[in-house]
Amino acid sequence: MAATSRSSEVLIVGAGPVGLFAALRLGQAGIKTTVIEKEAEISQLPRACMYYPQVQFALQDAGIWNDIVEGGGFRTTGLDIRLPPVSDDQGGKRPGELVANFPREPNFDPKVDAYGPPVQPPSMSMLNMPQPLLGKVLLEKAIETSNVEVLFGKELVSILDGSKQDSAKVRVLVRDGITVADEEYQSSFLVGADGGRSKTRSLLDIPFPGHTWPEKLIATRMLC
Structure with missing residues (x-):
């Protein structure tokens, strides 16, 4: 019991x-x-190692963005997801077919914005953190x-x-x-x-x- x-x-x-x-x-x-x-x-x-803007805003709303950065998190922008490389018919390889694309955030400066919080509108960055x-x-x-x-x-x-x-x-x-x-x-x-x-x-x-x-x-x- x-x-x-x-x-x-x-x-x-x-x-x-x-x-x-x-x-x-x-x-x-x-x-x-x-x-x-x-x-x-x-x-x-x-x-998981990358998190979309909605997740970033949730972390920011919780008041822990600085803790995320101190814990190893940083933002990047622009991401292509592709299938494996294929032959370029010239003895080399070329990138595989594009499956999904996450566009670059306008005016994103890696030196300034990588460790800053996301901003609306529109944030198109990825939070990188294992x-x-x-x-x-x-x-x-x-x-x-x-x-x-x-x-x-x-x-x-x-x-x-x-x-x-x-x-x-x-x-x-x-x-x-x-x-x-x-x-x-x-x-x-x-x-x-x-x-x-x-x-x-x-x-x-x-x-x-x-x-x-x-x-x-x-x-x-x-x-x-």
């Missing part, structure tokens, strides 16, 4: 950038929030609100029926990665931010419609 060990207004499953940003904004609003993450730390895998570094900043700023706790090594196991005392409460079982013991958590809201293979979504039988692109992308680290 799992004992109720924690209670908060909001429980977020997943300490990726989405879960941590949601926790940050909730914490800034004075809402007590708990984040659980099954891994032992923020993922260090090379995943996802692990972004996660580190979001984690630190969320905890600084004093309204957010982030618990690593905690995996969502099941979603239970509502609280016997309060039917508006969400009850879940969470498994500790070290003791393998199950704990019961209660909250007013449950947020599933645990990615494409979301356990939260699976437990709630929520479909994830979409399709898979035939092209393959390889995420890797490069030392220049």
Whole structure:
């Protein structure tokens, strides 16, 4: 029988950038929030590394743009996404077919604008920052609100029926990665931010419609 060990207004499953940003904004609003993450730390895998203007404006609105820059973020503009190089019929190669294009921002000066905040209208820059570094900043700023706790090594196991005392409460079982013991958590809201293979979504039988692109992308680290 799992004992109720924690209670908060909001429980977020997943300490990726989405879960941590949601926790940050909730914490800034004075809402007590708990984040659980099954891994032992923020993922260090090379995943997202560039973020569109809408994301940049959200980070700016949260008041953490300077922290993003200090954490290693910078802006660039102009981006072509192409298929692999093809023969130029002269023994060499030429760029592959253009798949997508992100246009250059007018009057963008790399020496001035790379570390400055995005401006409207229109910002057409990309924020460059490895996802692990972004996660580190979001984690630190969320905890600084004093309204957010982030618990690593905690995996969502099941979603239970509502609280016997309060039917508006969400009850879940969470498994500790070290003791393998199950704990019961209660909250007013449950947020599933645990990615494409979301356990939260699976437990709630929520479909994830979409399709898979035939092209393959390889995420890797490069030392220049």
